[in-house]
Amino acid sequence: MSFSNSVHQTHMKASLALSTALATTASAARQSFKSLSASDRTLLDEQLDKWKASYGPIAEANGFFPQTDTASARDWSTSKCNSPITNQGQCGSCWAFATIGTAEYAHCIATGELLDLSEQQLVSCFTNGVNRGCDGGSTEEGLDWVQQGVCTEQSYPYTSGKGQTGACQASCTKKKLSIGQTKTTSGESSLLTVLESQPAAVFVESANAVWRNYKGGIVSQCPGAESNHAVVVVGYSDNYFKIKNSWGSQWGDKGYIYLKRGLSGKGVCNMAETISYPELIG
Secondary structure, eight states, X not given: OOHHHXXXXXXXXXXXXXXXXXXXXHHHHHHHHHTOOHHHHHHHHHHHHHHHHHHSSOOOOOSOOXXXXXXXXXXXXXXXXXXXXXXXXXXXXXXXXXXXXHHHHHHHHHHSOOOOBOHHHHHHHOOSSSOOTTBOOOHHHHHHHGGGOEXXXXXXXXXXXXXXXXXXXXXXXXXOOSEEEEEEEOSHHHHHHHHTTOOEEEEEOOSSHHHHHOOSSEEOOOOOSOOOEEEEEEEEOSXXXXXXXXXXXXXTBTTEEEEEOOOSTTOGGGTTSOEEEEEEOO
């Protein structure tokens, strides 16, 4: 597997600026981006070019199935395995939030137990050449790493909201998860198959006005071609996929965004380009 396909660094300044702005409200986000100077925008473009040059294209049953209105839809966000919307703040830690969100769903689907797990542990403790805390990381590697067990949110709460990765905490209360090998796939049809059993982590192109200004409805077009933000796909219907974001509940449709289904290739906002999820054990 090539580096560019398996690793999705997400610390581009544009994406981080967006999550920073969205730490408050969507309207505040719009004001923040409008206020960027021409030199700031040039700097964002230069940062993206550097990442392209360095890494190539950046890609991040058992009675617990959610209730759906039709056989052609599924929505895990209405199930007992859905946790509240989170907020990564000014830290480029979307990869950790998508990893933990996907793992929490998987463990709950396998066991019936919904855990509140620590994103901060991944941000501060799982650092290497790929995973860099508030400067981005890989959900695929994150899901591999959490197989060893994860700290609870209560014992290791999130503290990186202001953009500091922080030192790794020496001890915590760990939970062993009922998940196995990390799987990867691509394409909308494969994503639909995965969603029959569980949510999945994906990377999207979010550094654009569509995501900045989103308040509701189904997005059918997404400017840009470079994926820079990790999210969790939690469901689908006849004409959309439902995405759970980590920019707080005041953003979007109560923290969610709907992307049009039925496009070939990578899908809207590159959503179907790279899909990661853990094997269920239980």
